[in-house]
Amino acid sequence: MLGKRFAFVAVLTASTLLGTAATPPSSGQTGTRPNIHVITPGYANPRDAVGADVLLDRIVFSDGVVVPSSAFVYPGQVHQLTYNGPLVRFRTQNGQAATVGNPGLRYIENEDGNPSSISDQDRLFFADRMETAWANNNLNNRVQLQTQAGYSFIVGLQTQIWDSNFSYDARPELFIFEDQGNSVLTIQPLDEEFNNIGTPAEVRAVDIASINPNKVWVGRWNQNGSPQSGTYELKMYAIDLNRLGVTHLKWFRITTDVQGGGEASADLKIVAVDTSPAPAAQTMTFD
Ligand SMILES: [Ca+2]
Ligand SMILES: [Ca+2]
Ligand SMILES: [Ca+2]
Ligand SMILES: [Ca+2]
Numbered sequence: 001m002l003g004k005r006f007a008f009v010a011v012l013t014a015s016t017l018l019g020t021a022a023t024p025p026s027s028g029q030t031g032t033r034p035n036i037h038v039i040t041p042g043y044a045n046p047r048d049a050v051g052a053d054v055l056l057d058r059i060v061f062s063d064g065v066v067v068p069s070s071a072f073v074y075p076g077q078v079h080q081l082t083y084n085g086p087l088v089r090f091r092t093q094n095g096q097a098a099t100v101g102n103p104g105l106r107y108i109e110n111e112d113g114n115p116s117s118i119s120d121q122d123r124l125f126f127a128d129r130m131e132t133a134w135a136n137n138n139l140n141n142r143v144q145l146q147t148q149a150g151y152s153f154i155v156g157l158q159t160q161i162w163d164s165n166f167s168y169d170a171r172p173e174l175f176i177f178e179d180q181g182n183s184v185l186t187i188q189p190l191d192e193e194f195n196n197i198g199t200p201a202e203v204r205a206v207d208i209a210s211i212n213p214n215k216v217w218v219g220r221w222n223q224n225g226s227p228q229s230g231t232y233e234l235k236m237y238a239i240d241l242n243r244l245g246v247t248h249l250k251w252f253r254i255t256t257d258v259q260g261g262g263e264a265s266a267d268l269k270i271v272a273v274d275t276s277p278a279p280a281a282q283t284m285t286f287d
Contacts, residue, residue: 032170034238035060036211038139049140050219050231052097056137056271061171073272075134077156078127080194080253083108083118085149088223090126092133094141095219096227101133101141105225127153134270139177139234140218142269150256154194155270160250162276163241171275172238173249179218179267181208181235183256189244190251199245205263208235234269 039057040049059067083090091107109118111125130153133141145151161173174187182205189198210233217231241249249272256266 076158100138164275183266
């Protein structure tokens with residue numbers, strides 16, 4: 001058993017050095033995309049719940065394996081946030097009637113008490129605000145950026161996650177949810193000293209597809225924070241860790257400097273899962 005796992009590592013290392021790692025099929029390919037099941041307590045019609053809770057209840061992989069919400073791994077830390085864009089465009093948001101996560105909107109420039117500019121203290125405190133917005137299964141509680149100005153930040157997951165199969169497989173570990181699926185971002189895996197490792201994934205608008213088996217809807221607000229009528233469709237990109245050139249992951253950097261293919265304004269909710277059957281045993285083997 002251990003010998004087999006070490007053999008996997010050797011193969012991956014060789015292919016990475018040679019730059020010949022196989023390109024995985026698109027996550028949007030029919031048959032491999034997980035089913036995402038959402039519940040909207042108190043609302044029979046999910047589109048009526050966009051001012052409240054839109055809860056990610058479970059993920060069902062194409063092989064039938066179910067990941068319940070109790071097994072989700074959320075971002076637990078956000079570091080090194082950069083943003084030099086305009087005011088009143090970068091915020092966390094949630095339904096005004098939400099019971100999961102803090103309700104309402106929070107803008108980055110308000111964190112230091114002076115809304116007329118964006119300071120280092122704003123960026124520092126807003127990074128914590130992002131982490132708080134992401135640390136629950138309410139898909140309505142997310143980060144929104146309404147500008148072509150980019151951002152970057154480092155995400156630390158609550159726990160390290162492992163890939164059950166070090167080649168490409170149909171149980172993705174990282175789920176990126178994005179309003180309307182019209183944005184771009186790059187995901188760069190990092191080691192514990194925040195050095196680049198693995199392979200960066202450039203996520204383009206075409207990669208971010210409608211959620212199946214049913215579309216999912218979230219709330220929309222004006223730039224001044226007032227609720228807008230109607231809904232946004234929330235779309236998703238699911239990533240097998242093999243796509244990032246790593247077997248396990250805790251830290252990664254997200255940037256929006258991808259050129260072309262969408263807006264540099266990803267509105268994000270990030271959820272991870274550990275697909276390894278015995279993560280503790282694998283950690284002992286490799287760390
Ligand atoms: Ca400020
Ligand atoms: Ca894999
Ligand atoms: Ca996997
Ligand atoms: Ca978007």
